[in-house]
Amino acid sequence: MTELKLSDFDYDLPKEFIAKFPSVRRDESKLLVLHRDTGKTEHKIFKDIVDYFSGGDVFVVNKTKVIPARFFGRKETGGKIEVLILGYGDTKSVPAIVKPLKNLKIGARIFLHNDFCEVVSIEHNTVKLKFSDEIDTILKKYGKVPLPPYIKRDLIPSDAERYQTVFASVLGSVAAPTAGLHFTENVLSQLRSNGVKIADVLLDISWATFSPVRCENITEHQMGEEYFEIEKSSAGIINSAKRKIAVGTTSVRVLETVSDGKKVKPKKGVTNIFIYPGYKFKNVDALLTNFHLPQTTLLMLVCAFAGRDLIFRAYKEAKKNNYRFASYGDAMLIL
Structure with missing residues (x-):
């Protein structure tokens, strides 16, 4: 070739x-x-x-x-939002894909019951999030298995x-x-x-x-x-x-x-x-x-x-x- x-x-x-x-x-x-x-x-x-x-x-x-890298939260308006963590190295600022991304702005918060994460930057289709608690703790509480997006089904135990x-x-x-x-x-x-x-x-x-x-x-x-x-x-x-x-x-x-x-x-x-x-x-x-x-x-x-x-x-x-x-x-x- x-x-x-x-x-x-x-x-x-x-x-x-x-x-x-x-x-x-x-x-x-x-x-x-x-x-x-x-x-x-x-x-x-x-x-x-x-x-x-x-x-x-x-x-x-x-x-x-x-890691249980996928979780769901609510926007400040009450709308449901899905988050997929993309990397795990820097626990202070974590890259993620957020759906839907439309109308999400820097400083916006995503609420997870008693916890939240805040958008600190947006670049192309990825965002960086800052969490109200340690990322390990957040994922242990709310995280789900991050099956690839081409596996189109709900999780099973x-x-x-x-x-x-x-x-x-x-x-x-x-x-x-x-x-x-x-x-x-x-x-x-x-x-x-x-x-x-x-x-x-x-x-x-x-x-x-x-x-x-x-x-x-x-x-x-x-x-x-x-x-x-x-x-x-x-x-x-x-x-x-x-x-x-x-x-x-x-x-x-x-x-x-x-x-x-x-x-x-x-x-x-x-x-x-x-x-x-x-x-x-x-x-x-x-x-x-x-x-x-x-x-x-x-x-x-x-x-x-x-x-x-x-x-x-x-x-x-x-x-x-x-x-x-x-x-x-x-x-x-x-x-």
Whole structure:
């Protein structure tokens, strides 16, 4: 591909392919295995993933935990308003999407029973809010699971558990690292029995991951910053790996951010790395990921790893075989 146009990452995805609910069991979602060297595909069930890995392989997982980032309040006029927190780093001034945004002005208050938040700035379609109490306290009182907007249904009680991975331990994300949603303790136990090690990293997923690409030349897109950490113990495990298997695009972005040649180094900070075709990977040998929506930075990363043509052929085959797409959908293992 000589030019990297946004339209090159578009494809037809009828809404019925977008999963509204997770599979009944985490590890019984479908798994499409794609071999980059031959272009061959295999159709499996997720728990079959254990058959592809052995001693010396290391799975790199994102241990972030989703915050209850969506809540509802009332405007001073009494009208209902929905708030989605977009980031969690600066607790004094929190970015958010507010619906409806029309007629909302700086200084306006959104009331939450005995608490409130105040609009301190408005830029494009996002606002910054200041809260009457600690953000943790507010979200604990009023927050709901922030399912993505393309999952068009009401929340059900099981979403609170199913929209977290079994690795989730550090609060900070407004969306789940969805490739990790397929794992169960049983699958992890079988992998470990095969000699596979699990190393965790942290990337707090914010709106930056999902912010739409608005420029036709995708190289002009700027990713927002997201907080990450990789501890010394995890770096040691990863650096001893025969193969490094990134679980999800967020794990990829951490590994490539902290790359020091073919090794990774312990580090914490923020990253805005944007990976698209032409990128040379340094520390990822295999990738487990879900099926991504058209024209997203997530799809661009996957195309960078396996090649656009191969990915688009695999997506076409996935649709033919009724795979389910997006956050609650099925998985793809790229070897």
